Amino acid sequence: MPPPDANWNPRRGFRDSGDGRGEEPRGRRSGDPAPGAGEPASGRRRGFSGSLGEDFSGDRQGALFSPAQLRRLVLAEIDRAVRQRYALGCLRLAVDRLDSLQDIYGLDARREISASLLAFLARDLRSSDFVGCLTDGSVLVLLPHIAPASLRAISQRLLRGVRKLSFESGRKRVHVTLSIGVAFARGEDRSALHQIYDQAQAGLERALALGGDRAVEQEPQPPALAEAPAPALAPAPAPEAPPPAPLDPELLLRTVRQALAEHQHTLTRLTESRAAPAAGDGRQMELLERRVAKLAGELERYQGELQRLSSAPGAAEPGIRSLGKQSGASAEDPTKKALMGEIFRANVALREALLASSRALPSEAPDSDPPA
Amino acid sequence: MSPTPQPTGDQRERGILYLGIDLGTSRTSVSASNGVRETVPSYVGYPKDVVSKKLLKKDVLFGDEAIKNRLSLNLFRPLEAGVIKSSLEGQAASADAEANLKAAQDLIGEIVRRAKPHADELIYAVIGVPAQASIRNKEAILKAAREHVDSVMLCSEPFSVAYGLDLLDDVLVIDIGAGTTDLCRMHGTMPEEADQLTLTIAGDSIDRSLASKIKAKHPEAQFTTQMVKEIKERHASVSPTMAKALVRLPVKGKPVEFDLTDLIREACREIVAPIVDGLADLIASFDPEFQERLKNRVLLAGGGSMIKNLDDAIESEMRQRLGGGKVIRVEEPIYGGANGALKIANDMPDEFWERLR
Numbered sequence: 001m002p003p004p005d006a007n008w009n010p011r012r013g014f015r016d017s018g019d020g021r022g023e024e025p026r027g028r029r030s031g032d033p034a035p036g037a038g039e040p041a042s043g044r045r046r047g048f049s050g051s052l053g054e055d056f057s058g059d060r061q062g063a064l065f066s067p068a069q070l071r072r073l074v075l076a077e078i079d080r081a082v083r084q085r086y087a088l089g090c091l092r093l094a095v096d097r098l099d100s101l102q103d104i105y106g107l108d109a110r111r112e113i114s115a116s117l118l119a120f121l122a123r124d125l126r127s128s129d130f131v132g133c134l135t136d137g138s139v140l141v142l143l144p145h146i147a148p149a150s151l152r153a154i155s156q157r158l159l160r161g162v163r164k165l166s167f168e169s170g171r172k173r174v175h176v177t178l179s180i181g182v183a184f185a186r187g188e189d190r191s192a193l194h195q196i197y198d199q200a201q202a203g204l205e206r207a208l209a210l211g212g213d214r215a216v217e218q219e220p221q222p223p224a225l226a227e228a229p230a231p232a233l234a235p236a237p238a239p240e241a242p243p244p245a246p247l248d249p250e251l252l253l254r255t256v257r258q259a260l261a262e263h264q265h266t267l268t269r270l271t272e273s274r275a276a277p278a279a280g281d282g283r284q285m286e287l288l289e290r291r292v293a294k295l296a297g298e299l300e301r302y303q304g305e306l307q308r309l310s311s312a313p314g315a316a317e318p319g320i321r322s323l324g325k326q327s328g329a330s331a332e333d334p335t336k337k338a339l340m341g342e343i344f345r346a347n348v349a350l351r352e353a354l355l356a357s358s359r360a361l362p363s364e365a366p367d368s369d370p371p372a
Numbered sequence: 373m374s375p376t377p378q379p380t381g382d383q384r385e386r387g388i389l390y391l392g393i394d395l396g397t398s399r400t401s402v403s404a405s406n407g408v409r410e411t412v413p414s415y416v417g418y419p420k421d422v423v424s425k426k427l428l429k430k431d432v433l434f435g436d437e438a439i440k441n442r443l444s445l446n447l448f449r450p451l452e453a454g455v456i457k458s459s460l461e462g463q464a465a466s467a468d469a470e471a472n473l474k475a476a477q478d479l480i481g482e483i484v485r486r487a488k489p490h491a492d493e494l495i496y497a498v499i500g501v502p503a504q505a506s507i508r509n510k511e512a513i514l515k516a517a518r519e520h521v522d523s524v525m526l527c528s529e530p531f532s533v534a535y536g537l538d539l540l541d542d543v544l545v546i547d548i549g550a551g552t553t554d555l556c557r558m559h560g561t562m563p564e565e566a567d568q569l570t571l572t573i574a575g576d577s578i579d580r581s582l583a584s585k586i587k588a589k590h591p592e593a594q595f596t597t598q599m600v601k602e603i604k605e606r607h608a609s610v611s612p613t614m615a616k617a618l619v620r621l622p623v624k625g626k627p628v629e630f631d632l633t634d635l636i637r638e639a640c641r642e643i644v645a646p647i648v649d650g651l652a653d654l655i656a657s658f659d660p661e662f663q664e665r666l667k668n669r670v671l672l673a674g675g676g677s678m679i680k681n682l683d684d685a686i687e688s689e690m691r692q693r694l695g696g697g698k699v700i701r702v703e704e705p706i707y708g709g710a711n712g713a714l715k716i717a718n719d720m721p722d723e724f725w726e727r728l729r
Binding site: 319320321322323324325335336338339340342343344346347348350351353354357 | 387388389390404405406407408488489490491493507510511514525526527535540560561562716718719720721724727728
């Protein structure tokens with residue numbers, strides 16, 4: 001799944017080819033030697049497709065993109081990898097204990113560390129790789145045309161490189177380390193490509209959980225769990241998935257909202273494309289239809305998960321229905337009836353006294369107390 | 373008086389949850405007509421800053437959870453002497469008064485929530501208040517309760533205890549809470565002003581006394597009011613043969629064991645004499661023909677009644693000063709008030725509830 005909320009900080013500019021199809025990437029081909037076995041790739045800047053109708057032209061170094069724009073950028077890259085059948089690597093990087101470092105050394109230190117990390121990545125990665133800076137301070141890197149061995153070599157090189165970075169705070173030298181989640185998908189494996197972000201995220205979480213300063217490669221989900229390819233036009237049925245793992249309800253709600261928004265957006269685009277078909281749009285429409293079907297399946301799955309959460313013990317309880325009045329014959333006892341009448345009258349008198357005092361000036365509030 | 377509004381069909385279909393609430397200085401208890409019974413220490417805490425809010429992941433904490441995290445919280449004990457602090461004399465206009473009222477509202481909201489009302493039910497509640505609560509005290513409690521229930525009535529706490537036990541005739545009720553000790557004379561009718569007595573010698577005064585005694589005898593010991601309260605709740609007894617109360621308290625950071633047996637017994641005994649004074653007043657002003665019967669039907673209720681041997685100590689003091697007496701301890705001191713209030717809520721005709729909505 002694409003990143004939920006992020007600001008893209010492309011160190012390369014984006015260029016709109018203007019034809020709605022985008023420019024083909026010109027990085028290394030799959031199977032090439034590790035792209036950073038030393039030399040950062042030089043040369044032309046990475047082009048980005050403008051097929052989504054967005055104008056991403058010009059150098060956006062340091063520019064902030066909305067989460068929706070970023071999502072479309074990542075999706076466009078994945079779509080391109082699917083179309084062109086090239087392999088895609090995804091790295092999710094986070095500086096270990098960055099929040100703690102901020103607590104100790106301040107916000108400026110955090111900014112300096114983040115900026116140094118981005119500068120280091122800009123130096124060390126190819127010009128064809130995308131680097132995105134997420135709002136939580138972590139970084140997303142998409143590496144097209146890469147082999148698994150190269151991806152591992154890059155992640156190890158990044159780990160070593162960041163260990164060498166140091167910062168000064170007063171007399172102290174602060175060293176930082178990285179945690180990296182690594183995911184790889186072959187070009188022909190469409191479902192793996194669509195899961196690549198989630199895999200990298202899971203890898204990063206695992207790396208952080210293991211103490212950081214390491215890269216963890218997340219294996220693709222087994223076929224039974226992987227997303228089934230959707231039929232071309234009909235919505236995908238809810239997959240026969242195993243019992244879902246417990247989720248944070250807040251996170252689930254956010255995810256559902258995003259999926260709904262994306263579903264709506266894709267449907268709108270599909271409707272527009274159908275209303276005004278243009279030459280060369282056939283492939284694009286097919287992709288959109290598949291996307292809509294996939295999102296419909298996802299939404300069904302989320303709905304099931306929400307139902308499970310709402311019926312789980314400890315979830316918002318429906319309450320326990322009252323058994324009604326249990327007094328039985330005791331309420332018929334004349335003594336008790338009289339007592340109830342007295343309690344009621346005392347409460348009525350109390351309210352009337354309070355009403356009267358609220359109308360009067362504060363100094364005229366009654367001092368006497370009606371019996372209750 | 374306005375004409376009686378009849379419940380609509382919609383209201384009848386929605387169902388009614390009746391609640392009996394004992395809004396206590398130390399604990400707040402609820403008994404509900406759906407079978408739920410809950411008690412929560414009367415503490416409300418709000419995170420001090422964004423850091424603590426992020427840490428605690430809550431806007432407001434109650435009871436033991438609030439006590440446990442009190443260093444990160446602005447902690448309120450919204451009730452004092454059995455009433456909301458905002459309604460106490462001299463506090464009405466202060467910012468603290470507003471905060472205490474808000475805390476009391478939240479506390480009532482929490483206790484109602486813990487009663488697990490069904491979403492489509494009306495909630496009718498009877499709340500016990502100290503026997504001699506003033507009109508301002510009652511106003512504050514009503515104001516706090518109206519936020520969370522559909523209809524509410526107030527009732528004297530000792531009366532609700534007696535009503536819950538069906539002891540309405542010739543009974544003397546002693547309800548020992550944290551803030552007040554209420555004495556109430558029941559004689560088959562609604563108790564009047566002259567039938568009730570509220571003493572401020574109660575659980576909190578025992579805590580204060582015990583704290584000053586420990587400070588005097590062991591000045592090196594470090595402790596807080598909360599620690600003293602916990603010590604009292606664990607060891608409280610007035611028995612001459614009570615088990616040794618060995619308590620570890622820090623001295624300059626190092627835990628040291630202290631024998632507090634005598635101090636605890638002395639502090640707990642301090643409430644006996646004022647209670648018997650109050651009983652003597654109520655008995656002496658009663659019809660002489662029924663005084664003997666009244667003396668032999670003294671009901672001991674409230675959290676303070678859990679002090680070991682307190683019934684024997686009061687009986688012994690009554691024998692010396694009143695020539696005899698019999699004290700009966702209620703079975704459920706914590707829920708006595710709430711159970712009685714629920715019984716009142718059950719027995720109250722629906723038209724009365726409707727008219728107070």
